[in-house]
Amino acid sequence: MRSPFFATPPATTMPDAAAYALRLGDDALVLSHRLAEWVAHAPELEEDVALANISLDLLGQARALLAYAGAVEGAGRDEDALAYLRDDRAFTNMQLVELPRGDFGLTIARQLLFSTYQRMLYARLAASSDETLAGIAAKAEKEVAYHVDHATQWTLRLGEGTAGSHARMRAGLVAVWPYADELFEADPLTDRLAAEGVGVDPSCLRGEWDAAVDGVLREATLERPEVRPAAGGGRRGLHTEHLGHLLAEMQSLHRAHPGVTW
């Protein structure tokens, strides 16, 4: 639902390319933080390492995207200012990435949905007429191929594993599926950038994504859940209650000690 009260997102004052880089950077940054929460809590040591590595890839992508957003904006905000000194309403990530990590089933369900989407998005963005965005995407796409493989392998293991692992994987899918539609929502910004050959129209990815995800679910003996979509609005700065808590933890050090280094 689009509410007139929230019609003006805080980030639209940025130039288009900056606002777009910020969206993709926010997706990567917030999910990176969620995955980092698994360190020392994963089901096995190798998973601590794997999720930390995936988190680190996303953090690197976020740094490049946020640094570029700040440079294009030209208002003197660097990657740290954008990551640590914005409030939740100024974040333009999709709600899917901010949901609490849940159990391992939910985390893998989200990884399957998001990594599959992100790889398809980056593959197209690598052909952007904007050289910086194209460079970041071409680099990141190779990394995300490993994330897709990781999520796929775990979906198969959990889906085809025990009754318990199957049930938790299914519950994870039910929990994240309402947030899937938002991945493909086009808006005036993506319309303009897609027309200019700078950005990707996310609605174009839906068919390919459906086929890929459905294929994995079928092989894993899982089904696409029948659930109502969530209201969405992350791109317009509308978030679940969870993002504020995540940001409070992520930003506290930088805000308490501005410019701190070690």
Added chain:
Amino acid sequence: MVTTTTSPRDVAARVTDPELPVLTVDDLGVLRDVAVDAGGVVEVTITPTYSGCPAMDAIRSDIETALHDAGYADVRVRTVLRPAWSTDWISAEGRRKLEEFGIAPPSPVRAGGPVPLALGVRCPRCGSPDTEMTSRFGSTACKALYVCRACAEPFDAVKAL
């Protein structure tokens, strides 16, 4: 006044990777270019192995320090992402050093599969091809974990990217 006899390229090329200390940034293909302009400013271009590689900050400052120590006062290190780094850029010398250090070098990148497949990873300790991947993600972003079925030793392998 620059009073040095070693070229800036040679100085930068000797800097090692903090996570793979047997390899230089040149062996790794991370060092892309070293140029000196008319004013004597040395501009070094590097590229990350992975977007989030935490060694990049250390490599950047190690290159600056090495060049300052060699007498080059004005040094700029810039990072480029294009074209994206690939394990195919690790030199033959780099592959040899990796193996000597106990890390299996990456196989050539093949397009087509869901991820670049590492075929025939040999144990860097006993040389057996009878190895098994235990995790695609290892101690650093660029490595996977393997175990050798012949000598039972676990080892790292640089994964194809």
